[in-house]
Amino acid sequence: MLKSKILITCPKGIPPFLKQELINKNFPVLSENIAGVETEGSLDDAMLLNLHLRTGHRVLFTLKEFAARDADGLYHAVHDIAWEQHVPEDGYLCITSSVENPTIKDSRFASLKCKDAIVDRIKEKRGKRPDSGPERDHSVVHLYWKDDHGAVYLDTSGEPLSRRGYRKIPLGAPMQETLAAAVVLATGWNNAGNFINPMCGSGTLAIEAALIGLDRAPGLLRNNFGFMHLKGFNEELWSELREKARQCAKKDLSGKIIATDISPHAVEAARKNATTAGVERHIDFSVCNFSDTPLPGNSGIIIMNPEYGERMGEIQKLEATYKDIGDYLKQKCRGFSGYVFTGSPHLARKVSLKPKRTFQFFNSGIECRLLEYELYEGTRKIKKPKPDDRPFGDHAPVDAPVPGDGNV
Numbered sequence: 001m002l003k004s005k006i007l008i009t010c011p012k013g014i015p016p017f018l019k020q021e022l023i024n025k026n027f028p029v030l031s032e033n034i035a036g037v038e039t040e041g042s043l044d045d046a047m048l049l050n051l052h053l054r055t056g057h058r059v060l061f062t063l064k065e066f067a068a069r070d071a072d073g074l075y076h077a078v079h080d081i082a083w084e085q086h087v088p089e090d091g092y093l094c095i096t097s098s099v100e101n102p103t104i105k106d107s108r109f110a111s112l113k114c115k116d117a118i119v120d121r122i123k124e125k126r127g128k129r130p131d132s133g134p135e136r137d138h139s140v141v142h143l144y145w146k147d148d149h150g151a152v153y154l155d156t157s158g159e160p161l162s163r164r165g166y167r168k169i170p171l172g173a174p175m176q177e178t179l180a181a182a183v184v185l186a187t188g189w190n191n192a193g194n195f196i197n198p199m200c201g202s203g204t205l206a207i208e209a210a211l212i213g214l215d216r217a218p219g220l221l222r223n224n225f226g227f228m229h230l231k232g233f234n235e236e237l238w239s240e241l242r243e244k245a246r247q248c249a250k251k252d253l254s255g256k257i258i259a260t261d262i263s264p265h266a267v268e269a270a271r272k273n274a275t276t277a278g279v280e281r282h283i284d285f286s287v288c289n290f291s292d293t294p295l296p297g298n299s300g301i302i303i304m305n306p307e308y309g310e311r312m313g314e315i316q317k318l319e320a321t322y323k324d325i326g327d328y329l330k331q332k333c334r335g336f337s338g339y340v341f342t343g344s345p346h347l348a349r350k351v352s353l354k355p356k357r358t359f360q361f362f363n364s365g366i367e368c369r370l371l372e373y374e375l376y377e378g379t380r381k382i383k384k385p386k387p388d389d390r391p392f393g394d395h396a397p398v399d400a401p402v403p404g405d406g407n408v
């Protein structure tokens with residue numbers, strides 16, 4: 001089967017985890033950039049990646065790279081591709097794009113030009129145009145065009161893989177599923193011990209931890225992907241891949257996953273989401289203040305994602321919560337590896353513990369850190385930070401543009 005470059009996109013901060021996932025699945029890493037990792041393989045490989053990857057958003061199969069200076073150049077380059085071999089007769093097409101070209105003011109125009117090239121080509125070959133529109137639940141084509149360099153991909157994911165499908169009950173400020181998976185992977189949790197998640201909100205961290213611990217392929221939770229709407233979709237192989245993934249999954253965890261929240265509504269939502277994800281029986285849920293969360297034994301991971309507030313009043317109120325989190329970690333969680341995920345450097349300092357390591361992530365565009373604390377006997381307090389300390393006291397923030405999508 002034809003092999004090509006496959007680009008897997010992800011949010012900033014996640015590429016190192018995505019890269020490791022690819023290596024674990026024996027895929028070569030051709031390159032890595034700020035928001036994606038490139039590998040290679042066939043469309044069958046793309047199916048496997050959609051099924052197993054936890055931290056990727058879209059698995060983009062490269063059809064063609066080209067040089068195009070303006071919209072006409074783009075039209076001709078895209079029109080040359082044998083779209084009749086990819087888009088089914090009764091197909092529906094969505095074009096997404098990521099465009100930074102000096103001749104184009106609105107990326108939707110580039111998407112439109114790309115769509116015209118595809119449907120014109122198909123009409124010439126078959127006498128009928130496919131339908132097109134913004135829904136990503138059928139065939140999806142992605143256009144990348146920066147300056148003179150363009151690339152066209154089959155988006156084999158369709159809807160981004162972050163939409164696992166288990167979060168039926170949304171709450172305020174939930175973490176994206178792919179980000180939660182990367183955060184769990186950053187803690188190194190692999191089912192070897194306990195995973196404690198006070199302030200669990202809608203349960204995303206605990207659910208992703210359960211899926212990771214049980215080695216359950218996240219793609220088993222979804223029944224629609226872009227590759228299913230391409231000509232030549234190998235349905236038989238897809239069933240085999242799913243069956244194999246089911247058989248490889250573990251039946252039980254060796255440690256405990258505990259998820260608590262002060263809000264009964266949040267715990268109810270988290271429990272329902274876990275049920276939809278098929279991991280409810282692997283997580284012990286309860287309603288309580290974070291500091292009353294039951295701790296089984298005296299080791300494992302304890303991770304909290306408190307609110308980080310936007311307005312001044314909210315931030316002032318949260319200062320006390322962060323201070324209490326620090327006291328709780330110091331006094332009650334000795335022997336655990338403690339983690340706090342926050343988007344506020346100011347509030348992070350209120351924890352008053354010296355992080356052993358920090359990981360940089362982005363949550364809905366906000367720069368965040370996962371702060372790791374080693375909670376041994378007599379953990380030291382940090383010295384008061386100087387006013388000119390950088391945001392989280394370590395490396396400078398990454399600041400690179402991520403072009404937006406322009407679906408048509």
Ligand SMILES: C[S@@+](CC[C@H](N)C(=O)[O-])C[C@H]1O[C@@H](n2cnc3c(N)ncnc32)[C@H](O)[C@@H]1O
Pocket residue numbers: 171172173174175176198199200201202203204205260261262263266288289290291305306307308321
């Ligand atoms: C930012 S949300 C967590 C979001 C979660 N990571 C998710 O993906 O849905 C913070 C949660 O902390 C909870 N919370 C706030 N104060 C708390 C406290 N003192 N004890 C326990 N939970 C608390 C809130 O109810 C809220 O659900």
